[in-house]
Amino acid sequence: DIQMTQSPSSVSASVGDSVSITCRASQDISKWLAWYQQRPGKAPKVLICAASTLQSGVPSRFSGSGSGTDFTLTISSLQPEDFATYYCQQTDSFPYTFGRGTKLEIK
Amino acid sequence: QVQLQESGPGLVKPSQTLSLTCTVSGGSTTSGGYYWSWIRQYPGKGLEWIGNIYYTGSADYNPSLKSRVSISIDTSKNQFSLMLSSVTAADTAVYYCGRFNRVSPDTNGMDVWGQGTTVIVSS
Numbered sequence: 001d002i003q004m005t006q007s008p009s010s011v012s013a014s015v016g017d018s019v020s021i022t023c024r025a026s027q028d029i030s031k032w033l034a035w036y037q038q039r040p041g042k043a044p045k046v047l048i049c050a051a052s053t054l055q056s057g058v059p060s061r062f063s064g065s066g067s068g069t070d071f072t073l074t075i076s077s078l079q080p081e082d083f084a085t086y087y088c089q090q091t092d093s094f095p096y097t098f099g100r101g102t103k104l105e106i107k
Numbered sequence: 108q109v110q111l112q113e114s115g116p117g118l119v120k121p122s123q124t125l126s127l128t129c130t131v132s133g134g135s136t137t138s139g140g141y142y143w144s145w146i147r148q149y150p151g152k153g154l155e156w157i158g159n160i161y162y163t164g165s166a167d168y169n170p171s172l173k174s175r176v177s178i179s180i181d182t183s184k185n186q187f188s189l190m191l192s193s194v195t196a197a198d199t200a201v202y203y204c205g206r207f208n209r210v211s212p213d214t215n216g217m218d219v220w221g222q223g224t225t226v227i228v229s230s
Contacts, residue, residue: 034216034217043223044203049208049213053214055218061207095169097169098155098156
């Protein structure tokens with residue numbers, strides 16, 4: 001299985017700040033990475049597919065980059081609703097594995 | 108707008124079979140490019156992909172569960188189902204059904220999720 005390592009596991013920031021979350025794959029997955037946001041008690045919501053393609057309805061302050069093994073999710077100008085947990089998922093090969101998550105907390 | 112809803116027992120005894128159904132509304136399970144999936148989330152919040160199925164009946168499973176898991180689809184009812192046999196406490200989790208979108212390379216991800224159902228394995 002492809003292992004997905006996310007960092008940091010948690011991060012504190014203020015409204016208006018920018019934050020970046022990284023995800024590293026244990027092998028080359030090209031651009032096949034998705035990012036999800038999960039709020040407490042809710043199902044995850046897809047933000048970005050194919051490493052950098054913003055999904056419909058997702059605010060433009062979210063952006064993704066990377067290819068191969070190293071990927072980054074950047075959230076600029078944090079809004080109150082952005083404080084949640086974020087997961088990456090490789091969609092290159094079965095089983096589609098997830099990172100362990102990054103909890104974004106309000107400072 | 109496509110919506111998914113999981114249903115099934117919330118409590119299963121050890122060694123028994125966990126059985127869940129996902130009902131699709133607002134869309135069809137026979138729509139091309141969509142793979143109907145099951146994912147679970149452990150109490151510690153980790154996410155695990157269980158498997159998926161296409162409307163043709165072709166399914167893929169997580170090798171870690173392959174000997175115990177089966178996913179089926181009933182297109183006439185617009186439902187797909189999960190069966191997980193010989194469960195233990197380690198199978199306690201929130202189970203989500205979802206739609207994996209492969210309509211285009213730029214949409215490869217789970218774009219629709221059910222609300223999730225908690226399954227506890229306990230005697």
